[in-house]
Amino acid sequence: MMAVSVNQALKKTLRDHELKATSQRIALLKLLNGTSEHFDAEEIYFELHKRQKNVSRATVYRSLEALVEQQLVTKLDFGDGRMRYERNQGEDEHHDHLICEACGKVIEFFNLEMEAQQIAVCEEHDFKPSSHTMHIFGTCSNCQKK
Amino acid sequence: MMAVSVNQALKKTLRDHELKATSQRIALLKLLNGTSEHFDAEEIYFELHKRQKNVSRATVYRSLEALVEQQLVTKLDFGDGRMRYERNQGEDEHHDHLICEACGKVIEFFNLEMEAQQIAVCEEHDFKPSSHTMHIFGTCSNCQKK
DNA sequence: TACGAAAATAAGACTTATTCTCATTTACGC
């Protein structure tokens, strides 16, 4: 059935990144794969248990770390004291975030001009960038009306 | 002597912002005022003690919170698990940061075009911004040579 | 200048996200 080949694909993805294909990592990837939410570690732990995958908290953290290192997952810091995680879809799926302080909603955006300016700033300072965070905090359309 | 009038000025600053001018807050402002470093709470605690101001940790956190709320101080999150603080110099001293992952050096920059793009993105999404973080991580000029 | 209410502080207990330890289990090349 379907599930088998999905698992096979995830196994291959993991192995292609020099990670052992443990059932825990497969479950974790599958979870992040199937959502646009930005889960934190505790939510991931809870969601996996809901799906009968009793992965330990330590493994959640360790696996996420490994996946982030392999750039299969991105670690996000929205400034509220815990990290969030999102699946990297393709090669060039980079985006930034608008974060609503009222309802927690996260809007993803990409702005080429902004990226270009970042590169320009780095060049000015002879700085070699490896990553960046661009988060705009404020109030979303919906929450402004309330 | 000099120190008196500096203290008087800081007292006025605090009172102008509806904060009681306690010796702890004055010492804290004076510390941040006199440095371009981005101290974390523990460093501030340590520096104050070095200067014979035995402010408690709780007060360091509470005072910083009050100063941030009054926009006298900016709270920065460089993603390493603790918050940093910097004095706001004037009204329009906003800037972003290049952070060297090798030596920890922080380079401040301001890019008008980038700020303009941020506003444009917000308008596109009918999003009302209150603040943003733009941090570029990478390797500084010096560390690239090593 | 002294008084008193409200606010701020000190000290340390507490919380919460994350990391570490170590005994046990699992993946996977042979």
Place this chain on the structure above:
DNA sequence: GCGTAAATGAGAATAAGTCTTATTTTCGTA
């Protein structure tokens, strides 16, 4: 199928930051 290196589980440990409560301080008013 075997052996070894890597991964996991369970819970202890850590660390940044918050909370509690008794005490002290600020500052408007007398």
